[in-house]
Amino acid sequence: MDVPQTDAMVIDTALLDRFAAIVGPDNALRDEADLALRVTEDRGLYRGTSPMLLKPGSTQEVAAIMKLASETGTAIVPQTGNTGLVGGQTPRAGKADIILSLERMNRIRDIDPVANVLVCDAGVILAEVQRAAEEVNRLFPLSLGSEGSCRIGGNLSTNAGGVAVLAYGNMRQLCLGLEVVLPTGEIWDGLRRLKKDNTGYDLRDLFIGAEGTLGVITCAVLKLFPRPVGHQVAFAGLNSTEDALKLFEKASSLCGPALTGFELMPRIGVEFTTKHIDGVRDPLESPHPWYALIDISTSDSAETAETMVHALLEQGFEAGLVQDAVIASSVAQAQALWHMRESMSASQKPEGGSIKHDISVPISKIPAFMAEAEQAVLAAVPGARVCAFGHLGDGNIHYNISQPVGADKAEFLARWHEVNEIVHGLVLKAGGSISAEHGIGQLKRDELAAIRSDIEMDLMRRIKHAFDPAGIMNPDKVIRA
Amino acid sequence: MDVPQTDAMVIDTALLDRFAAIVGPDNALRDEADLALRVTEDRGLYRGTSPMLLKPGSTQEVAAIMKLASETGTAIVPQTGNTGLVGGQTPRAGKADIILSLERMNRIRDIDPVANVLVCDAGVILAEVQRAAEEVNRLFPLSLGSEGSCRIGGNLSTNAGGVAVLAYGNMRQLCLGLEVVLPTGEIWDGLRRLKKDNTGYDLRDLFIGAEGTLGVITCAVLKLFPRPVGHQVAFAGLNSTEDALKLFEKASSLCGPALTGFELMPRIGVEFTTKHIDGVRDPLESPHPWYALIDISTSDSAETAETMVHALLEQGFEAGLVQDAVIASSVAQAQALWHMRESMSASQKPEGGSIKHDISVPISKIPAFMAEAEQAVLAAVPGARVCAFGHLGDGNIHYNISQPVGADKAEFLARWHEVNEIVHGLVLKAGGSISAEHGIGQLKRDELAAIRSDIEMDLMRRIKHAFDPAGIMNPDKVIRA
Numbered sequence: 001m002d003v004p005q006t007d008a009m010v011i012d013t014a015l016l017d018r019f020a021a022i023v024g025p026d027n028a029l030r031d032e033a034d035l036a037l038r039v040t041e042d043r044g045l046y047r048g049t050s051p052m053l054l055k056p057g058s059t060q061e062v063a064a065i066m067k068l069a070s071e072t073g074t075a076i077v078p079q080t081g082n083t084g085l086v087g088g089q090t091p092r093a094g095k096a097d098i099i100l101s102l103e104r105m106n107r108i109r110d111i112d113p114v115a116n117v118l119v120c121d122a123g124v125i126l127a128e129v130q131r132a133a134e135e136v137n138r139l140f141p142l143s144l145g146s147e148g149s150c151r152i153g154g155n156l157s158t159n160a161g162g163v164a165v166l167a168y169g170n171m172r173q174l175c176l177g178l179e180v181v182l183p184t185g186e187i188w189d190g191l192r193r194l195k196k197d198n199t200g201y202d203l204r205d206l207f208i209g210a211e212g213t214l215g216v217i218t219c220a221v222l223k224l225f226p227r228p229v230g231h232q233v234a235f236a237g238l239n240s241t242e243d244a245l246k247l248f249e250k251a252s253s254l255c256g257p258a259l260t261g262f263e264l265m266p267r268i269g270v271e272f273t274t275k276h277i278d279g280v281r282d283p284l285e286s287p288h289p290w291y292a293l294i295d296i297s298t299s300d301s302a303e304t305a306e307t308m309v310h311a312l313l314e315q316g317f318e319a320g321l322v323q324d325a326v327i328a329s330s331v332a333q334a335q336a337l338w339h340m341r342e343s344m345s346a347s348q349k350p351e352g353g354s355i356k357h358d359i360s361v362p363i364s365k366i367p368a369f370m371a372e373a374e375q376a377v378l379a380a381v382p383g384a385r386v387c388a389f390g391h392l393g394d395g396n397i398h399y400n401i402s403q404p405v406g407a408d409k410a411e412f413l414a415r416w417h418e419v420n421e422i423v424h425g426l427v428l429k430a431g432g433s434i435s436a437e438h439g440i441g442q443l444k445r446d447e448l449a450a451i452r453s454d455i456e457m458d459l460m461r462r463i464k465h466a467f468d469p470a471g472i473m474n475p476d477k478v479i480r481a
Numbered sequence: 482m483d484v485p486q487t488d489a490m491v492i493d494t495a496l497l498d499r500f501a502a503i504v505g506p507d508n509a510l511r512d513e514a515d516l517a518l519r520v521t522e523d524r525g526l527y528r529g530t531s532p533m534l535l536k537p538g539s540t541q542e543v544a545a546i547m548k549l550a551s552e553t554g555t556a557i558v559p560q561t562g563n564t565g566l567v568g569g570q571t572p573r574a575g576k577a578d579i580i581l582s583l584e585r586m587n588r589i590r591d592i593d594p595v596a597n598v599l600v601c602d603a604g605v606i607l608a609e610v611q612r613a614a615e616e617v618n619r620l621f622p623l624s625l626g627s628e629g630s631c632r633i634g635g636n637l638s639t640n641a642g643g644v645a646v647l648a649y650g651n652m653r654q655l656c657l658g659l660e661v662v663l664p665t666g667e668i669w670d671g672l673r674r675l676k677k678d679n680t681g682y683d684l685r686d687l688f689i690g691a692e693g694t695l696g697v698i699t700c701a702v703l704k705l706f707p708r709p710v711g712h713q714v715a716f717a718g719l720n721s722t723e724d725a726l727k728l729f730e731k732a733s734s735l736c737g738p739a740l741t742g743f744e745l746m747p748r749i750g751v752e753f754t755t756k757h758i759d760g761v762r763d764p765l766e767s768p769h770p771w772y773a774l775i776d777i778s779t780s781d782s783a784e785t786a787e788t789m790v791h792a793l794l795e796q797g798f799e800a801g802l803v804q805d806a807v808i809a810s811s812v813a814q815a816q817a818l819w820h821m822r823e824s825m826s827a828s829q830k831p832e833g834g835s836i837k838h839d840i841s842v843p844i845s846k847i848p849a850f851m852a853e854a855e856q857a858v859l860a861a862v863p864g865a866r867v868c869a870f871g872h873l874g875d876g877n878i879h880y881n882i883s884q885p886v887g888a889d890k891a892e893f894l895a896r897w898h899e900v901n902e903i904v905h906g907l908v909l910k911a912g913g914s915i916s917a918e919h920g921i922g923q924l925k926r927d928e929l930a931a932i933r934s935d936i937e938m939d940l941m942r943r944i945k946h947a948f949d950p951a952g953i954m955n956p957d958k959v960i961r962a
Contacts (some may be wrong), residue, residue: 114730115845159679167738170677172686174656186936193843195875196651197914198640198690199921199929200959201941205653205686209679226734249595253707256780259647299737300789308781357662362674364596394676433678440680448680455667460682462947467940478681 011051011096015072019054019098022064027055027104028451038099041082041090042281046442048091050077053099059179059187065100066216067185070470076100076183077474078212080123080151084158085358086441088211088477097475100216102153108132109219116224117176117193120218122153129222140223141168141470145342153217159209161437163338165298166393167260168225170437172208179219180207183468193221206463211439212474228260228297230305233334234313236325237288241367243321244292248363248392250293250315255308261295262393263341264366269389272347272402273340280340280347292392293341342390348402351385353409355419357399361432366395369430376422377401381415396436399423420447440478449479492532492577496553500535500579501606508536508585519580520572522563522744527923531558535581540660540668540699542850546581547697548666548921551676551951557581558955559693561604561632566839567922569692569958578956581697583634589613590700597705598657598674603634603698610703619705624647626823634698640690642918643817647874648741648778651705651918653689660700660936664949689943693955694919695948709741709778711786714815715794717806718769722848724802725773729844729873731796732775736789736803742776743874744822745847753828753883754821760826761821765805773873774822825870829883834868834890836900838880842913847876850911857903858882862896877917880904921959930960 017421020028029035031053033416040047056062075097079089091097102123111120113136120129126147133140140156144162154160160171168174177192190204207214238244240262248262267289273280293314298304309327316322328334348354361369374386383404390397401419403412424434428451441450449457460479467473471481501509510516511533521528537543550557556578560570572578583604591600594617601610607628614621623636625643635641637659641652649655651751658673671685688695719725722745729743748770754761775793779785790808797803809815829835842850855867866884871878882900884893905915909932921929930938941960948954952962 112845114726115843116733117843148566159683161677161679165677169654170679172683182940184935188936188940189934190937192914193912194839194841194917195844196642196646196872196877196917197644198651198915199914199925200690200933200937201695201944202640202653202683202690203937203940205683209681209683214682226737228737245595252597254781256707256709258781269819284687299739300735300785301847302793304781304785311781360675360677362593362596362598363676364593391677396677431674433673433675433680435680436677437673438678444680449687452681453670455663455669455683456671456684459663459669459684459948463682466943466947480632 008198009094009096011074013041015074016052018068019052019065022068023054023056024429027057029053038079038082038101039091040341041084041087046087046090048093048097050091050099051096053101055101055104057104059181062181062216062218063185066181066183069098069472073470073472074098075472075475078102078153078216080154081125081146081149083146083150084154084441085438086435086443088158088439088441089154090316090442092476102218105218111136113138113224115193118222118224119191119219120152120222121219122151122156124152126150126152126155126225128158128166133224139227140222140224142171142174152220156208156217156220157210157212158439161265161394161396163261163391165391166262167257172205174223175204175208175220177221178204178207178217178225180215181216182215183470183473191219191221204354209439211441211478213478214473215466226299228299230298230302231334232296232305232309234294234309234325235283235329235337236292236294236313236316238290238292238321239286239288239323241290241370242291244392245363245367246319247292247316247321249420251312252393254312254315258298258308259393260297261293263293263390264392265291265293265341265344265389266387268385268387269344270340272351272387273343274322276347276350277343279336280343283326283337286324288323293337309310310385344387345398345400348387348400352403352407353413354403355413355416357420357423358436359399359423359427359432359434359436360394360396360436361427361430363392363395365430366392366397367414371425373399373423376426377419380419380422383407442477445476445478445480489578490575492555495557497533499549500533500546503549504537504542506537508538510534511539515516519560519563519582522565522568522571526919527568527571529574529578530576531572531580532577534582536582536585540662543581543662543699544666544668547662548662550579550953551665554647554951554953555579556953556956559583559634559697561635562606562627562630562632564627565635565922566919568627569639569920569922569925570635571923573957583632583699586699592617594619594705596674599703599705600672600700601633601703602700603632603637605633606632607633607636614705618708620708621703621705623652623655633701637689637698637701638691638693639920642877644742644744644751644872646872647743648738653686655704656685656689656701657704657930658699658702659685659688661698663696663949664954667945672700672702685797690920692922692959693958694945694959695954707780709780711783712778712815713777713786713790714818715775715790715806716764716818717775717794717797718795718804719771719773719802720804722771722851725771725873726844726848727800728773728797728802732793733874735793735796739777739779739786739789739937740874741778742774744774744871745873746774746822746825746870747868749819749866749868750825753832753868754824757828757831758824761824762816764807764818767805769804774818817872825868826879826881829868829881833884833888834894834895835884836882836897838904839874839917839919840880840904840913840915841877841917842908842911844873844876846911847878848908854880854904854907857907858900861900861903864888923958926957926959926961
């Protein structure tokens with residue numbers, strides 16, 4: 001038996017050959033050029049090293065890989081769409097982590113529109129799941145910027161959120177069952193299709209959001225929903241975040257679960273997008289300090305959504321909360337409004353460096369948090385341009401800060417950690433989360449350990465050790481072993 | 482240090498005195514008469530033994546109890562409303578388990594209608610949470626037969642379901658954060674109020690549904706919702722379970738999340754309730770083999786619910802699915818229809834012995850399962866009267882079987898296990914669950930171990946051992962250590 005070598009920087013060729021034999025030579029990449037895009041991620045923030053990328057074609061092959069890995073102490077990093085933002089899918093630098101890509105496991109195994117379930121391999125692209133659901137007149141509601149390339153395994157492993165969480169929940173609420181290959185190579189078949197099942201500990205929700213540190217998700221049973229027949233999108237100019245919160249309360253009371261989205265945007269975000277993103281125009285005549293993008297979907301009739309959106313804006317105007325507003329009068333107009341919201345992050349790039357945060361606070365604390373945070377950030381970095389936007393209804397704000405005009409980009413970005421500390425300090429004071437939807441990965445691992453109680457970190461470590469005693473499963477992500 | 486004595490049948494008085502000192506003598510009951518109602522449950526199906534019941538008044542007192550228990554190897558059984566149906570809250574027979582009752586911890590700590598959260602101790606009665614929410618014009622949607630006496634800690638520990646799961650989910654979906662005293666006496670403060678928080682493993686959902694085997698839940702942050710303004714209840718006579726399923730599909734498509742309940746009832750259930758339950762009358766003129774109770778709640782207006790219920794019944798009549806129907810025209814009528822549904826179980830008592838199952842299957846398989854199960858049960862017990870009813874929309878059927886008319890009750894009930902095997906065999910064949918909402922406790926512990934894969938039981942045991950290495954936390958419930 002080989003010596004455990006989880007932390008080794010090289011793996012001998014004979015061992016690599018044994019891994020390659022499991023998937024066949026065509027599915028075991030070793031050339032540096034082939035691996036180049038897989039040892040780093042889109043923004044180049046994380047760069048790791050890896051001697052090999054394996055592309056298994058079945059759950060059995062994944063199991064054989066994990067069995068060999070656990071016998072030989074070889075670290076394995078699962079990867080699907082490689083779109084994660086916290087370095088969870090990137091191999092460690094200076095180690096010999098093998099990348100296990102699920103891209104060949106991209107089959108929709110079953111779809112049942114009566115039971116409202118879809119069963120698919122972990123390597124299926126999110127947009128393909130959405131399309132497959134649409135073909136049987138159903139909705140799979142998970143929707144996020146990278147849906148054209150992210151894959152279900154990654155969505156599950158990060159408990160992905162996105163723009164429809166308000167009505168449909170995160171990935172944890174959208175999944176009924178899982179198949180998982182454990183670090184030991186055993187297969188847990190938890191592919192249940194049940195809405196109610198109180199039989200023992202919740203293993204499913206433990207694997208979801210574990211960022212590949214407890215096992216490799218290979219297949220999932222996903223929930224489908226009836227497609228809404230009414231859809232309305234409105235865009236409202238507001239004076240303050242206080243007014244935005246009050247308008248959200250009205251929307252929530254009036255629309256109930258028909259309120260599918262309530263997104264907050266600042267004036268500067270509208271300026272950035274109209275300036276830098278093709279086809280984006282300011283929907284309102286004059287500028288407003290804040291904006292709300294309101295999305296309403298109804299299942300009974302198109303009229304219900306129409307009545308709701310008009311009633312909401314009327315209530316908003318009457319209460320002095322809404323200064324001006326438009327309602328999209330066509331699908332194209334609705335898409336254009338959402339396009340502005342979804343381009344918010346991209347539009348910051350031409351403005352220079354941007355220091356980002358993915359935070360949440362209890363929604364009643366959003367106005368106070370936004371005011372305090374802006375003051376604190378400007379005190380530390382005079383001239384910085386706060387472009388904080390996001391899912392107000394979930395309390396989830398992407399608190400992004402663009403560099404001062406004319407400042408040196410590298411110098412500004414060098415203050416990333418310092419600015420993080422300021423913003424996260426206020427988040428924690430408000431009882432918030434330093435990672436609302438992107439996860440922990442490498443980026444926030446040490447910060448998580450610093451802010452959580454010893455007992456919580458200890459419980460997490462105990463779970464990690466119980467599932468992955470050899471410490472080979474995506475090591476040093478989420479927690480240090 | 483004392484010798485660990487988890488499995489001892491007696492505890493020495495000195496040790497009991499140490500436990501009593503933590504809560505004060507008034508809150509440490511040792512008299513057999515005082516304990517009589519707590520070592521058994523309502524139906525007398527489980528009878529345990531216990532030398533003492535402790536009523537701590539604070540999380541700190543619970544922590545002190547657990548610390549002493551883990552130091553001395555004393556088994557602790559948490560108990561709240563004592564309404565559980567699987568013996569999870571009952572001490573073991575022939576052992577010296579100490580009962581830890583949370584009844585004195587019954588404070589609503591905070592309620593925030595803007596953030597839609599309510600924070601309460603684990604000992605608060607469910608109906609009090611519902612009332613507190615109502616007082617601030619909000620809804621706490623968990624609703625079940627025992628709501629006047631069951632308490633939040635038990636609701637959480639069993640991941641309680643009830644009649645509004647279709648729209649609002651189980652307890653796991655209704656809880657944002659927890660405070661838990663671990664078996665070691667450490668306190669995990671996970672009282673977060675966030676809708677989105679992807680920071681590490683999902684400890685919350687692990688404690689929820691663990692039936693008190695991983696720790697003692699002492700406090701929870703619960704989700705509130707806007708109160709619906711429109712409410713309609715309809716009762717429809719149907720020819721078959723196939724038609725019931727088709728009608729459910731129509732209701733689900735038409736109403737979306739406004740469909741709050743879709744309950745299936747058999748003719749025999751209507752006969753039992755009209756015969757035995759005061760004030761219940763058959764709402765329809767002539768008998769039908771099956772019935773659906775349909776509950777619709779809307780947030781925007783009363784008219785939306787009214788339009789929906791009429792449209793649904795119209796569609797149902799046109800498609801030949803609905804044979805006859807009534808719509809409740811007052812709150813009293815709506816309550817009467819629900820009263821019939823909620824009396825279904827009680828109405829079986831005067832009919833003699835009843836063998837019960839709490840199962841779920843994928844909803845598309847309900848008609849086939851119901852037909853197969855009835856055939857198999859009647860083949861085994863000719864003359865048995867199947868009274869299967871429940872939450873069709875969740876795939877959750879309370880598959881109850883009343884004894885043949887004139888049969889010997891004890892003889893019939895002696896076949897409980899045999900009949901369970903027949904029904905559960907068909908449930909498993911359909912990919913279903915042997916415990917949809919009541920949990921495992923003692924009742925289904927060995928059956929669970931028999932039907933689950935070795936790897937699944939092993940993962941559960943690893944978690945149990947990681948959290949409760951001394952094996953003192955509600956031992957022998959859910960799994961054997």
